[in-house]
Amino acid sequence: MNENEFRKRLSEALGEPPSLAGPVLSRPDAQAPRAYPRTMALLAGGLAILLVLVLVASRIALHPTGTVLPAAPPSGNKAVAADSFPCALPAVAITESGNPGQNGVIHSDAGFVNIPGGSFQVDPTANVSGMPSTFAGGPTLYSPTLKRWLPVGARDIAPDGRSYAYVTLLPAGATYSDFTSAELHVYDVDAKADHKVWS
Numbered sequence: 699m700n701e702n703e704f705r706k707r708l709s710e711a712l713g714e715p716p717s718l719a720g721p722v723l724s725r726p727d728a729q730a731p732r733a734y735p736r737t738m739a740l741l742a743g744g745l746a747i748l749l750v751l752v753l754v755a756s757r758i759a760l761h762p763t764g765t766v767l768p769a770a771p772p773s774g775n776k777a778v779a780a781d782s783f784p785c786a787l788p789a790v791a792i793t794e795s796g797n798p799g800q801n802g803v804i805h806s807d808a809g810f811v812n813i814p815g816g817s818f819q820v821d822p823t824a825n826v827s828g829m830p831s832t833f834a835g836g837p838t839l840y841s842p843t844l845k846r847w848l849p850v851g852a853r854d855i856a857p858d859g860r861s862y863a864y865v866t867l868l869p870a871g872a873t874y875s876d877f878t879s880a881e882l883h884v885y886d887v888d889a890k891a892d893h894k895v896w897s
Contacts, residue, residue, distance in 0.1 A: 786810035788840030788847075791818060808837040808847050821847070830885055830892055832864045844887055861886045863895075 796802030808824035824837045826849040837847030843859030867877035882896035
């Protein structure tokens with residue numbers, strides 16, 4: 699059987715194929731409405747406006763309204779005892795002054811915030827000189843048990859509030875980058891006694 703005979707038999711068995719539609723030679727109507735691009739443009743514009751409104755509202759809502767403390771404490775501050783406030787919250791105000799690009803001068807004042815009024819009063823008795831600590835610095839935490847400021851953080855104070863732990867790096871004057879050993883001390887504030895508990 700040759701190819702022509704095969705085609706003939708196949709054509710007789712299947713019949714003639716249906717005629718195909720002719721090609722469309724006209725251009726689509728230029729005046730047809732384009733709803734999809736217009737809808738997307740309106741949706742994008744609406745989302746942009748919504749985004750701007752959310753950003754402006756969050757900036758207004760999160761804008762701090764507190765006051766800025768002066769770089770140097772005013773000379774006319776009266777020392778007010780913590781007990782004279784209706785409610786006094788111990789706080790340390792830290793200020794930094796200096797020029798951009800240079801190391802600033804950091805100054806801290808320990809005192810109390812008057813809760814109803816929100817005013818800050820420096821505590822003139824906030825002195826930790828003579829009290830050992832890991833870092834040389836000013837008062838860090840107020841102890842209501844002892845009614846005085848301590849040079850350590852809250853996690854270093856004993857549960858009874860009368861003593862605290864601190865670390866000494868050795869040799870003397872060493873820092874965390876060059877120390878060779880360390881000692882753990884407990885300082886009893888009432889007795890002014892320092893006890894080495896680990897070396």
